[in-house]
Amino acid sequence: MAYLISDEGAELLESVKEFCKNEVQEQCKEYDRSGEWPKAIYDKAIEMQLHSLEVPEEFGGPGLDRVSIAALIEQMAMADAGFATTISASGLGMKPVLIGGNEAQKKRACEIILKGGFGAFGLTEPGAGSDPAAGKTVAVKDGDSYVLNGRKCFITNGGIADFYCVTALTDKSKGVKGMSMFYIEKGTKGLSTGHEEDKMGIRTSNTCDVVMEDCRIPAENLLGEEGKGFGIAMKTLDQARTWMGCVSAGIAQxxxxxxxxxxxxxxxxxxxxxxxxxxxFKIADMAIKIETARQMVSYALTLMDKGLPHTKESAIAKCYASDIAMECASEAIQIFGGYGYSREYPVEKLLRDAKIFQIFEGTNEVQRIVVARDTIGRY
Known part of the structure; x- marks a missing residue:
């Protein structure tokens, strides 16, 4: 792969390659069939602290630049996209805290990750997918607490997370301006998980409903201010989309x-x-598309590291990389011929894994809207 990464990142990359070769790629074949969450594999990944790559150095993380982390995530995705998704989604769960939280909240979430925990992000609801403003989850202030009621769906890591960052309406009359972001830890009374999805692909990741029924949390678990949740969620997705482009590039590779x-x-x-x-020529086209996707991912992550605007670039990275992941997986099946259609061979799984990357973290139709608005301007 053609990421230009730090010496520390290059050293860790070799360890990740070896780990994925010996502990992930072949083992995940059976888990793909059974749909069982491969706890033993993740326990080994936690021992290597692979789940904590995005923890900032100031809170005990490895201090790697984002492009170096991308090289590691892509390597994981090459072995198994569901595995890479789980690792990346834990970072997704942490992002709202890092974006909108105070120092105590950031320290708490990072400590949980470093001790072997996972995070999850809860925005999507049964009636609120591409339109998050249609969410029905509510949070009512009650003294020094908030009481949350609602259901989130399609939550990656939902059944295994140790903490959740979820959106809820604190003022329904204001629409998205009345949406707030909350931090909730596993074991909180009134918090539970529901239906687990029997997915087409990324079957080594956990996806389920997260339910809040009179879920009472301390008022201090509000991230930022009331009414700022939608903005935090959108900034979270601006970052997360590039990581999904990274995983997509791994599938394509x-x-x-x-x-x-x-x-x-x-x-x-x-x-x-x-x-x-x-x-x-098919291989040449794959190589051209993969390298283009990878460099778009790298550029978007470099903008993030420099604190520069990256909304459009992240949308392009996610949209393009996931589209070409589907194309490359389909072409690989074509080259395999009839064998490619058989589950005995690896390429049909890549197609099943790739499809979701055109859908979650904002569908590719939504990404094109984002790019169009940024390019043309609103009028």
Whole structure:
């Protein structure tokens, strides 16, 4: 891969490669079939502190730049996209705290991660997907507490998280301006998980409903101020989308690698099928698209590291990378021929894994709206 990363990142990358080769890639095949969450694999990842890559150095994290972290996440995605999604989603759960929280809140969330915990982010609701303003979850101030009621759905890490950052309306009359962000820890009375999704892909990640029924939390668990939750959520997604582009690039890279390896050993008409220029062009197109996606991810992350605006760039990275992940997985199946359609071979799984990246963290249709507005301007 062509990320330009720090020496520390390069050293860690070798460890991640070895870990994924020995502990993730082959083992996840069976978990993909069963749908079971592979706790043993994640326990080993936690031992290596792979789940805490995005914890800031000031709170005990590794202090890596985002591009170096991207190289590690992409390597995980090449082994198994569900595994990489779980690791990345824990960072997603932490982002609202880092964006809108005070120092005590940031320290608390980071401590939980460093001790082996996971985070989760709760914005989506049954009637509020691409339109988060349609959310129905409410938070009512009651003395020195807030009482939350509502249901979040499709929450990555929902069933395994140790803390959640969720949006709720504190003033329903104000729409998104009445939305606030709250931090809730596992075990809080009134907090539970519901329906677990039996997903098409990324089956080694956990996705379920998160339910709040008269869930009482201290008022100090409000992140930022009342009415600032929508802004925190959008800033969270601005960052998270690039990471989904990173995972998508890993899926695409794995698809190309598998297609090349198969194409070199598959003999038809007395020669390897990759001797045919038609298939060589497919590989060339994959390589062009993968490297373009990777560099867009790298650019968006560099803007983040420099504290510069990155909304459009993050949307482009996510949208383009997820689109080409689907294309590369489909082309890999084509190169495998009939074998590519069989679950005995690895490429059909890549297609199933890739699809969700065109949907979550904002559909690619929404990403194009974001890019269009930023490019054309509102009028």
């Amino acid at each position: 794995r698809a190309m690698d598998e297609a090349i390896a198969y194409g070199k050993q598959r003999i038809q008409f007395g020669k390897p099928v990759l001797k045919n220029q038609a298939l060589q």
